[in-house]
Amino acid sequence: MxxxxxxxxxxxxxxxxxxxxxxxxxxxxxxxxxxxxxxxxxxxxxxxxxxxxxxxxxxxxxxxxxxxxxxxxxxxxxxxxxxxxFPTGIVPLHSDRAIDYIPLQQLLAVQDFQAADRMTLQKLCELAGSAAVQRKWLYFTEVENFPIPDLQTINTLWVVHSEGKFGFSIQREIWLSQGKNWEKFWTKIGWKNGNSWTRYPNEFTWNLTAPPGHLPLSNQLRGNRVIAGLFSHPAWEKLNT
Structure with a gap:
């Protein structure tokens, strides 16, 4: 009780x-x-x-x-x-490729952001196909083929379960506000401090005290090409949530 x-x-x-x-x-x-x-x-x-x-x-x-x-x-x-x-959660789980987003929703609903971050990469790899699932990371060329409903579902899950603080669309807004300057962007969202990159996982902040846009990590340890592909995806032009 x-x-x-x-x-x-x-x-x-x-x-x-x-x-x-x-x-x-x-x-x-x-x-x-x-x-x-x-x-x-x-x-x-x-x-x-x-x-x-x-x-x-x-x-x-x-x-x-x-x-x-x-x-x-x-x-x-x-x-x-x-x-x-709300048997599957508060966010409608749309997918054009029959991806199961219930596990991601469940992790975010209890604010286990570190596990949700790992699950997000897993789901992005599932979208990219079996080769990406096996290697457990993405090529930037795979991102442009992601279905709009799936990216919007993943993004909405993060936004809704973080009080509007985390998500690809939040990161993209910050990136645009920094004039698409990657160095300013990395610092703004807490992925870099001066010349030092934030070390995974212990130096990242896995709760709502983190800076806006801090999560998800978007495979950032492999450079900016994947996240640049995410930011240029047409999903955000049609975002209605």
């Missing part, structure tokens, strides 16, 4: 919180969601209502945070709710 509200929380106006949650900006929503997570079963009930109201909308970072809290809550009703309405 979840922890019950404290005595000082029993007078909280949950109706007002519901209204603020549905009408507020994403920043406000994130703050309220984290607050509701501390308010026992009543708070979880509000989060379930919030997700139910939004289940046919493109998922946001706020949706992802609410989903993560319900996933990790010690609550039978929360688990039953998620199994009923």
């Amino acid at each position: 979840t922890n019950p509200p404290t005595t000082s929380d029993t007078n909280i106006d949950f109706s007002a919180l519901r209204l603020q949650l549905t009408s507020g900006s994403e920043k406000v929503q994130q703050q309220l969601i984290h607050k509701l997570a501390t308010l026992g079963n009543a708070g979880l009930d509000v989060l379930m209502e919030f997700l139910l109201q939004r289940r046919f909308n493109p998922p946001s970072g706020a949706d992802g945070t609410a989903y993560q809290i319900l996933c990790t809550a010690d609550s039978t009703s929360a688990k039953e709710f998620l199994q009923t309405y």
